[in-house]
Amino acid sequence: MTADALTVPGQDLSVRLEDIRSAAELLDGVIVKTPMDHSRALGRMMDATVHLKAENLQRAGSFKVRGAYVRMARLSPEERARGVVAASAGNHAQGVALAAKKLGIRAMIFMPHGVALPKLAATRDHGAEVVLHGSSVDESLAEAQRHAAETGAVFIHPFNSTDVVAGQGTIGLEILDQNPEVDTVLMGIGGGGLLAGAAVALKQEAARRGREIRIIGVQAENAAAYPPSLAADALVPIKGAKRTIADGIAVGKPGEIPFEIIKDLVDDVVTVSENAIARALIFLLERSKMVVEPAGAVGVAALMEGKLEELGLTGDQAPKDIVAVLSGGNIDPMLMMRVIQHGLAAASRFLRIKIMLQDRPGELSTISRLIADTDANVTGVDHNPIGSDLSMGDVSITITMETKGEEHSQQVLDNLRCDGYDPLVIS
Known part of the structure; x- marks a missing residue:
């Protein structure tokens, strides 16, 4: 089945390339044709050309x-x-x-x-x-x-509508116009409207130009309804879903219209961890100067977590020109603060340890010196002389510090252990 003839018996679920072109005409002068940012840092990581479709800069902050x-x-x-x-x-x-x-x-x-x-x-x-x-x-x-x-x-349904899918699909036309050499596109999936529409546009327009484009959908592993649905060839609701920072794509069940398109046109669907999403958000802030919500960063998270390699896209099969869609930038500042802290911890740049020690003069000074010797920056100290796990005359010290990465964090821990302390890393 091809996208330009997609139907379901008894119900018109068709979304065609001409529908998306018509939607693009309606949107002319209404939306922003968002920029395509070249990420050299991701390119070096992937040994490929990597672009970021900055839909976080769209009007109202998302696609x-x-x-x-x-x-x-x-x-x-x-x-x-x-x-x-x-x-x-x-x-x-x-x-x-x-x-x-x-x-x-x-x-x-x-x-x-x-x-x-x-x-x-x-x-x-x-x-x-x-x-x-x-x-x-x-x-x-x-x-x-x-x-x-x-x-x-x-x-107005957020994704289960042919008009909505056609409108979201206009992003696929923009991607090809801005980067005609793209061979792989990654974007997040919630209900599936964006991925379905983009898949129709990208696959059909690429075929018209005599080329192929691989399309990869990405979900947060704590809220992933598409992998079991695709495996069952039916709409399978999530059971026992966990909380995810990517709340923008935490949808309990795929939409019928997007699902019929995605199962036919999308090459792969992968999931990413919470830590990977947080690291991607930090990466985008630091390296691309982009404010992106967690749901909008999952495509980058998939690249950084090695999902292309897991799919066997290595060697001659490795993509040469990749686009990751940053689907939105509407992040609550309080959530951003927590995600940044989580991302720094996941990248071993934020270290929190608990140490039991004897309550006597000079102990805290010694620990501070050992940490300072490694050039870590202490940002907080909590001194607690009371607790069921403490012996008489002992205290519990919780120290929060900034480090430069996993190797530096390990150096801090090793330095403390060499002097007889037993630091416990707190997540």
Whole structure:
């Protein structure tokens, strides 16, 4: 089956290259054609040319406005008069709110209690009415659908819509226009709208030019619904999902429309660890000067975690020209602070140790000197003389410090152990 003839019996789930070209015309002058940044650091790491498609610099901070605008621009006058409703904890909310403002449509967005304040404020600033409901996106989604059924407002789904998929697919056309030599593209998957649309655009346009492009989807391993769904050739919901910092792609079940495209056109789907995502976010901040949310950094995380090698893409099979899509940059500053700390720890540049020692003058001074001798920078000390694991006359010292990497952290630990101390690394 090819993408330009994709259908499901009894239901039109078709998304064709011409649909994406038509969506691009609708979006002309509405969205930003985001830049393609050449990453020399990643290129050296991969022994290839690596570019970053900076969709984190898109209007409203992510790719979501592409699909939301196309879906809403195609509403009839009667549907527009009824208004639209959506549910989201972040990017989809802002995309719908911005699109509604551009089109002059009334928008109501349901968001869960506890949503990050910057995302709440940004959605309201775009002119949408925000209703806080429930403690999760699923609860907000159920209320949004109830509201749509009760009032007649048009529900704007974040990914399970052919118009949304076509709108998101315009990013694939931009990638080929900006980098005609690309042979491998990586991007995150939540419900699958972005990956599905980009896959249609990239595969069909590349085939028209007589070339092939490998497309790799990336999910956080703590919230990965696509690998089991693809294995079963059915929509399999996540069971016992864990928390992930990549909340933007933490979707419980694939969308039917994206899934039918992805299983047919996407070459591989891989998962990445929480540590890899955090390290990628730090890397993008330091080396590319890019503020990217965790969900937007998973493509880079896959490169840094060696996922191409795991797929056997080495030697003659190794990609020569890679694009990783940075799908969004809407990160709450408080989350960023925690992710940065987590990423530094994962990269062994942030070391926290606990040491039991006798409560006598000079002990802390000795430890400080041993750490200073290794040129580590102490950023915090916690002195605790009380605890069930302490003997009479002992104290527990927790020391937080900045280090230069794994080798330097090991040097700090070795220096303390050589002097008779027994530091315990705290994660």
